[in-house]
Amino acid sequence: MKVVGITTQQEVFVGSKDRNFRINEFLIIEDPYQDDLIGEVVEAQTFNRYIPLNIYGDMVDASVIESLKSLGYNIDEDTIYISKVRLLNEALYPVQTGSDIRLPKFSEVKEIMIQSTREEGLVLGVIRNTDDMALDMDEEFKDILYTFEERGLVPQKEIPYIMDLRSQHHYPHIGVFGGSGSGKSFGLRVILEELMNQNIPTIVLDPHFEMDFSETPDYLKEKKDFNDSFKCLQVGVHIGVKFEDLKSGDLKNLLDASSHLTDSMNNVVDILFKPRDSYISFADRLRMLTEAQEEGNIEKIENRIISSGDAEEKKAWEKRKELFLNYDKTCPYNSVRGILWRLKRLENEGIFSKDIKEIEIGLQDGKLMVLQGNTRILQVFSTYLLNNLYHKRREYKDAIYKKIAAEYFPPFIIVTDEAHNFAPKGYDSPSKSILKEISQEGRKYGVFLILATQRPTLLDETITAQLNTKFIFRTVRASDIKTIQEETDLTVEETRRLPYLRTGDVFISSATLGRTVYGRIRAALTTSPHTLNPFDELKLKTKQKDDGLFNDIKEKLPINEGDLLDTAMELERDTGITYTIQSLEEKLNQMVQKGYIEKEDTIFGYRYKNK
Amino acid sequence: MYSVHDKLKEKISGLSLTLQEKYEVVLSLDKETLREFIEEEIGKIKTLEKLSKSHLEACQKKGGIVGVDGSNNRVGGAHPHFVEAYQALAKSTIYKDEPLFLADIYTPLAEGESLNSPIEKKEDLEEIEDKKNIKLSTIEVEAAIEAVERFKPYAILMDGGLIRYNIYAKAKWEELRTICEEKDIILVGVIKDIKTSIIGDRLREKYEAIDASFYDRELLFGKLQYGEMIIINEMVNKKGIEGYSSGFIRSSLAPTVIGIDILDSQKTSIEEMARLILTLTPQTSRGIPLWLDMVDKEVKISDAIMKGLMERYMDRGLYERFFISERDKRD
Numbered sequence: 017m018k019v020v021g022i023t024t025q026q027e028v029f030v031g032s033k034d035r036n037f038r039i040n041e042f043l044i045i046e047d048p049y050q051d052d053l054i055g056e057v058v059e060a061q062t063f064n065r066y067i068p069l070n071i072y073g074d075m076v077d078a079s080v081i082e083s084l085k086s087l088g089y090n091i092d093e094d095t096i097y098i099s100k101v102r103l104l105n106e107a108l109y110p111v112q113t114g115s116d117i118r119l120p121k122f123s124e125v126k127e128i129m130i131q132s133t134r135e136e137g138l139v140l141g142v143i144r145n146t147d148d149m150a151l152d153m154d155e156e157f158k159d160i161l162y163t164f165e166e167r168g169l170v171p172q173k174e175i176p177y178i179m180d181l182r183s184q185h186h187y188p189h190i191g192v193f194g195g196s197g198s199g200k201s202f203g204l205r206v207i208l209e210e211l212m213n214q215n216i217p218t219i220v221l222d223p224h225f226e227m228d229f230s231e232t233p234d235y236l237k238e239k240k241d242f243n244d245s246f247k248c249l250q251v252g253v254h255i256g257v258k259f260e261d262l263k264s265g266d267l268k269n270l271l272d273a274s275s276h277l278t279d280s281m282n283n284v285v286d287i288l289f290k291p292r293d294s295y296i297s298f299a300d301r302l303r304m305l306t307e308a309q310e311e312g313n314i315e316k317i318e319n320r321i322i323s324s325g326d327a328e329e330k331k332a333w334e335k336r337k338e339l340f341l342n343y344d345k346t347c348p349y350n351s352v353r354g355i356l357w358r359l360k361r362l363e364n365e366g367i368f369s370k371d372i373k374e375i376e377i378g379l380q381d382g383k384l385m386v387l388q389g390n391t392r393i394l395q396v397f398s399t400y401l402l403n404n405l406y407h408k409r410r411e412y413k414d415a416i417y418k419k420i421a422a423e424y425f426p427p428f429i430i431v432t433d434e435a436h437n438f439a440p441k442g443y444d445s446p447s448k449s450i451l452k453e454i455s456q457e458g459r460k461y462g463v464f465l466i467l468a469t470q471r472p473t474l475l476d477e478t479i480t481a482q483l484n485t486k487f488i489f490r491t492v493r494a495s496d497i498k499t500i501q502e503e504t505d506l507t508v509e510e511t512r513r514l515p516y517l518r519t520g521d522v523f524i525s526s527a528t529l530g531r532t533v534y535g536r537i538r539a540a541l542t543t544s545p546h547t548l549n550p551f552d553e554l555k556l557k558t559k560q561k562d563d564g565l566f567n568d569i570k571e572k573l574p575i576n577e578g579d580l581l582d583t584a585m586e587l588e589r590d591t592g593i594t595y596t597i598q599s600l601e602e603k604l605n606q607m608v609q610k611g612y613i614e615k616e617d618t619i620f621g622y623r624y625k626n627k
Numbered sequence: 628m629y630s631v632h633d634k635l636k637e638k639i640s641g642l643s644l645t646l647q648e649k650y651e652v653v654l655s656l657d658k659e660t661l662r663e664f665i666e667e668e669i670g671k672i673k674t675l676e677k678l679s680k681s682h683l684e685a686c687q688k689k690g691g692i693v694g695v696d697g698s699n700n701r702v703g704g705a706h707p708h709f710v711e712a713y714q715a716l717a718k719s720t721i722y723k724d725e726p727l728f729l730a731d732i733y734t735p736l737a738e739g740e741s742l743n744s745p746i747e748k749k750e751d752l753e754e755i756e757d758k759k760n761i762k763l764s765t766i767e768v769e770a771a772i773e774a775v776e777r778f779k780p781y782a783i784l785m786d787g788g789l790i791r792y793n794i795y796a797k798a799k800w801e802e803l804r805t806i807c808e809e810k811d812i813i814l815v816g817v818i819k820d821i822k823t824s825i826i827g828d829r830l831r832e833k834y835e836a837i838d839a840s841f842y843d844r845e846l847l848f849g850k851l852q853y854g855e856m857i858i859i860n861e862m863v864n865k866k867g868i869e870g871y872s873s874g875f876i877r878s879s880l881a882p883t884v885i886g887i888d889i890l891d892s893q894k895t896s897i898e899e900m901a902r903l904i905l906t907l908t909p910q911t912s913r914g915i916p917l918w919l920d921m922v923d924k925e926v927k928i929s930d931a932i933m934k935g936l937m938e939r940y941m942d943r944g945l946y947e948r949f950f951i952s953e954r955d956k957r958d
């Protein structure tokens with residue numbers, strides 16, 4: 017292997033007669049006039065000057081090549097291998113053409129490959145095409161993970177990619193991009209497993225109900241139990257907002273997330289919401305005001321007071337009158353109705369029935385808290401939750417700075433899939449403002465983001481710009497590739513490869529390393545609850561049902577045509593399922609079709625019998 | 628659109644018409660009639676089979692095939708301000724990593740003779756043309772001789788007819804010829820552009836109606852099937868005098884035919900060599916054995932290389948003074 021052609025201080029071409037190059041592998045250039053240089057293969061090509069389709073326009077056919085082989089000449093041996101190598105650090109002078117090239121030893125690349133120790137970092141996968149260097153790798157980095165390939169679980173052969181968690185302090189936020197099926201969710205799962213290993217307090221917003229870590233895949237021999245490290249909580253069922261703790265700003269955010277608030281509605285909340293209001297007191301106030309407004313004017317309300325039957329009702333109408341007098345001018349009827357409607361909607365979703373105490377406790381314990389709910393609810397809830405937790409952490413840090421005592425609140429990481437729903441580009445959403453705030457100043461307070469999305473183009477640009485480390489899986493959409501090109505240091509060659517990446521292969525564009533690593537995510541230790549193929553599931557369920565029915569009727573076989581009514585009654589008695597003669601016959605015919613039982617004609621008509 | 632002068636258009640349609648008239652006899656010649664004439668007067672038309680794998684392997688065991696070709700390139704302007712470089716290559720199918728290169732250069736400036744007479748005479752030009760041919764032929768033959776010694780091949784394929792070596796490199800050529808005959812190495816010339824008029828001359832002799840001489844290339848165009856060969860009778864072959872046997876082969880689907888020359892003493896091998904050529908020629912090509920094309924490609928001195936060599940190894944002042952023409956500076 018030698019340096020060939022015209023060289024620069026940044027790039028050289030390397031030619032070889034016998035060794036094919038692989039993209040992203042590392043090579044050492046032994047330049048006689050400067051220190052050894054290290055470079056990475058960015059393009060690899062093979063070339064045969066006799067086979068490039070033609071010589072002087074003639075197509076070469078296989079029989080002639082075969083004949084030449086018989087004469088002792090093998091055209092393949094004239095193939096040469098060429099690669100474009102980019103130097104990791106700029107050389108002082110252009111590289112000397114003709115310099116020798118060799119493969120690096122592990123010790124020479126350790127610094128640039130391994131960012132952290134196995135204990136302190138996140139062991140996320142392997143760096144692709146590093147198996148040559150991994151041969152003399154330190155023992156501590158060997159056999160620490162498996163990768164999952166087409167042929168199943170494969171032991172680690174390459175240098176592991178260990179992400180330095182501590183550098184999060186300087187380069188806090190992470191983006192995970194990739195189309196559906198690219199391995200993005202699975203990559204996120206591996207990151208979360210590692211965060212659990214490190215007991216990092218983490219909040220996961222999980223609109224897909226998939227971040228459950230209790231199931232382990234069949235392919236693993238040693239099972240790892242994460243059950244004590246995470247907790248799945250559903251919004252409205254396990255957790256919610258404590259209404260009494262709400263400030264008017266929080267409430268407005270929540271209502272706005274439920275459905276957009278007009279200026280006038282915002283105003284109504286400001287006027288009608290009192291600190292320490294409970295849900296009931298606030299809702300009552302709104303309701304009574306609307307009822308009063310529905311009467312139309314003060315005379316009609318007074319009429320109501322006069323004509324009311326008992327003291328209770330009278331009192332209620334007097335209260336309405338008071339509200340009407342105080343607020344009718346400032347709170348238009350339609351706006352009050354709008355607030356009431358939004359408030360009821362949130363209540364129906366159960367948001368106000370619980371609180372976030374459990375999440376806080378979980379974070380204090382260094383657990384991974386998975387919040388599940390549909391996207392809209394999560395948007396509503398996360399707005400409140402993140403504001404709340406972020407400010408708790410912030411107050412603690414500010415208090416330390418001001419040297420006053422404060423309750424400890426740990427640093428934590430916020431993880432979400434479908435991040436473009438929580439922080440969309442182009443329009444405002446309540447959760448966006450808090451995410452934006454965290455993306456810009458979370459670093460100071462130790463609050464970090466891991467945002468995954470399949471549409472980086474739709475993610476708010478300010479936030480995208482703050483994602484210092486990016487995991488980029490297979491991406492096919494041209495607009496997303498363009499965004500990635502603008503937002504990362506991926507080279508043109510690398511972005512060209514994006515649509516063809518295998519599932520689980522990833523470019524990691526890292527600010528800590530200052531370059532892009534081509535890696536493969538390790539095999540996950542847990543599995544998503546949604547891995548059952550829906551068609552398998554359908555088959556399974558149908559079979560279960562059929563087996564059940566067969567069990568029920570098995571004892572009653574053979575069933576004659578005339579016995580159908582009796583059988584139906586017996587079945588109702590045994591199983592509680594009611595059949596009409598017609599529906600029972602239909603079922604039995606289906607069982608015949610599926611081969612459970614047989615139907616035969618007898619002189620008394622037909623009958624169903626065991627096979 | 629190109630702006631083409633009407634005069635030029637007229638000239639070209641005129642040429643087409645002239646050729647049409649002159650070649651009416653040839654063009655109207657029935658394929659079968661001509662083939663019969665050839666069978667009777669020139670030589671048998673044979674259909675060749677490609678060589679079998681085992682046959683090729685046997686050739687390989689006996690030393691493989693060597694291809695020999697030469698190339699020349701020229702920098703500079705009009706006489707005498709130019710340099711011409713010559714390169715010859717002999718390449719064996721077996722020793723593929725040992726290409727055998729020879730080189731030479733020529734410039735009238737260094738010869739000294741023409742310096743005194745800037746006005747060029749016709750003979751001068753011919754003499755220079757001869758010098759070039761001598762240089763090129765000589766290194767080609769030398770390369771072949773060295774190849775014989777080094778590679779001990781079964782056969783040598785020379786690019787082009789053998790007759791020109793008689794003319795331009797007689798002594799060396801005789802040497803090669805003797806060695807080949809001694810060592811039983813078959814020496815063959817493969818002619819891409821045949822320039823003979825064997826059939827035409829014969830036609831003229833036979834038929835009085837034909838008063839012009841036609842070239843074999845014109846006559847044979849499209850008349851042979853793929854894989855067919857004419858072995859020219861010694862009686863009509865003019866090269867016979869110099870000691871060669873010859874033939875024509877249609878070695879590819881292209882309608883043109885190529886020629887083959889072989890030493891008289893080895894004429895029994897002409898069919899085998901024709902089959903070898905057929906085997907090594909891609910069916911859809913122009914008809915040249917791939918091995919010779921590969922040698923040709925490797926030996927070629929491109930303009931870029933020539934220029935690079937001059938710039939790198941020649942004193943810049945001398946280079947500018949003698950060899951940069953006005954034409955070179957145009958672009």
